[in-house]
Amino acid sequence: MAGSDVIPRDGSGPDGEPDGRWSGPWPDGWSVDHVAETTSTNDDLLHAARRDEVPDRGVLAADHQTAGRGRLDRRWDAPAGRNLLVSILFREVPEVASVLTQTVGLALVHGLESLAGRPLGPRLGLKWPNDVVIGDRKLAGVLAQRCTTTGAVVVGTGVNVGWAPPGAASVLDDLDLDVAPAEVLHHLLVAHDALVADAVGRGAAVIARMTTIGRRVRVLLPAERELVGTARGVDDVGRLVVETDDGRSHVLDVGDVVHLRPLERRPG
Known part of the structure; x- marks a missing residue:
């Protein structure tokens, strides 16, 4: 994948040891690439979309981003290898583009429950417009950007898996799940497929996990x-x-x- 300042590698954990989980296998229909470091996975996929280098549902994950951004252009950073930093390219874009971000957020919620093997309660949910929260503390943010030349949309998310900044939540500390970022991604993608297959129930499921409603x-x-x-x-x-x-x-x-x-x- 051609991109901006990408350092590719075969996949390793934060201690430098090889992490074969990044090699897959991944759910059918997803094309997953993984790099050690890049400026921004969203920027890389937007660049690739303009050059027609990545298919629909192409995924780029990185251990570290040097210029990661969240909503309102806020800087987003985390220690290398501790969290899930990933972007997904969607070439098939629904009429209402917010469906993409809400589906990715809900897929993360469902994916974490799948990893845990149990429901994780009402405190794990969505905060409007595009955050995943535990109570009132942020676990993940979701950011969508459109490619102006092709109309494709890149949805990026940063999930606090093994580390969180002060005041935020993490999968490890708040859900008591000691899992690797690659495992979180795998379960997110599987859950995403299930949500897309149930288009009628997806909207109701988003509302059911939207913690902002009633507040x-x-x-x-x-x-x-x-x-x-x-x-x-x-x-x-x-x-x-x-x-x-x-x-x-x-x-x-x-x-x-x-x-x-x-x-x-x-x-x-």
């Missing part, structure tokens, strides 16, 4: 605006419906959500 929220909007109210639901195209204290409903397609405690108010 009092502060939504940070573009141009330094904000909205405070109660999240009432998500519409058919993935937009958040917030009811403010005056009884009006607001339908939002962008915003950064803060879950508020019941009595929390903005100071001043």
Whole structure:
């Protein structure tokens, strides 16, 4: 795969020992590549999409990213080999592109439950628009970017598997699962296939695991605006419906959500 500053390798763990799990086998229909280090897996797949070098459902994982980004262009970094840093190229893009990010997020939830061999409870879920959380602590973020020349969409996620920054959650510490990033990816892809096969039930499943619904929220909007109210639901195209204290409903397609405690108010 041609990309930006990619250091390929045959797959090794954080201690430098070979990790054959990156060699697969992977679920049918997925093409998985793994590298030791790159600037950004999303950038690499967007570059490859423009050059028609990667098929639909092509996957690139890295042990370390030197310029990983999250939503709102936030810097995202983690110790090499500890977490799952991965991007997926979708050439078949649904009319509502948010379906891709929500499906990847829900697939991670289902994949972790598959790894655990049991339901992991209501605290593991989705936070609108594109986070996976344990309680109110972030476990993973999901970011989608569209290739302007081909229309393909790259969905990237960074999952705190064996390490988390202060205030965040990890698979190891919060779910008591001592697993490798490659194992998490495998189960995510299997769960993704199951969700795509059940298009009717997928929307309901997303709603069922959306921890934002029913919560009092502060939504940070573009141009330094904000909205405070109660999240009432998500519409058919993935937009958040917030009811403010005056009884009006607001339908939002962008915003950064803060879950508020019941009595929390903005100071001043």
